[in-house]
Amino acid sequence: MTEYIKLDTSLPQFMPFPKFLMALNINDTAKIVYMLLLDRSRLSQVHDGWVDKDGYVFIYYTIENMAKELRRSDMTVKTALQTLEQEDLIRRVRQGVGRPNRIYVRILADKNLSHRETDSFPPDGQHSFHPSDRILSGNKNNTNHNNSFNQESDGLSRKNYGVYENVLLTEEGFRYLQKEFPMDYQERIDNLSEYMASTGKVYENHLATIRSWAKKGKASQEKIFH
Numbered sequence: 001m002t003e004y005i006k007l008d009t010s011l012p013q014f015m016p017f018p019k020f021l022m023a024l025n026i027n028d029t030a031k032i033v034y035m036l037l038l039d040r041s042r043l044s045q046v047h048d049g050w051v052d053k054d055g056y057v058f059i060y061y062t063i064e065n066m067a068k069e070l071r072r073s074d075m076t077v078k079t080a081l082q083t084l085e086q087e088d089l090i091r092r093v094r095q096g097v098g099r100p101n102r103i104y105v106r107i108l109a110d111k112n113l114s115h116r117e118t119d120s121f122p123p124d125g126q127h128s129f130h131p132s133d134r135i136l137s138g139n140k141n142n143t144n145h146n147n148s149f150n151q152e153s154d155g156l157s158r159k160n161y162g163v164y165e166n167v168l169l170t171e172e173g174f175r176y177l178q179k180e181f182p183m184d185y186q187e188r189i190d191n192l193s194e195y196m197a198s199t200g201k202v203y204e205n206h207l208a209t210i211r212s213w214a215k216k217g218k219a220s221q222e223k224i225f226h
Contacts, residue, residue, distance in 0.1 A: 030080040162193025
């Protein structure tokens, strides 16, 4: 049962969400994982024994425990951690066979924030669409819609996603997957990444492939239940 907040209402436990995360071009899962790690670091600050010889706070947090808490796959968490490392928001230090990595959490300095905000968010009303990721609607645009998934352009670069970093998507394409598959977009990306890495298959357009797999999966389910 839910209730409205009043002046004397005790708020539930919550984790810190740094505002600089809003300006970073990383997926929601990576942001949530960072929140978990930051919350753990906050606890380490008030407990003895969680600081190294240089005065840096560290934590231990296994991938299995993070996946369980987030209700996500281990592979999804691994990809999120790789993303955070690429953004220089965490550093993992191996502690030996059978021992969890020591994780150092970093924060983004204010002086870098304005630069990232400018790079990540175009002015209102302007969008950076890659021709191969543009989604068009309406019957009169069917021809353009099909062509848009097959055209290549050097105007905007694509980024590597997935556990093996072999899924190529533009920023607009990645956001589209987030919108179309809000609950499991990261797992769909990881599934394609793992499949290409294990089979050696190559696809011309990874956004179109993920959407095509989703349609085939839905059709198979409908066939079973009808």
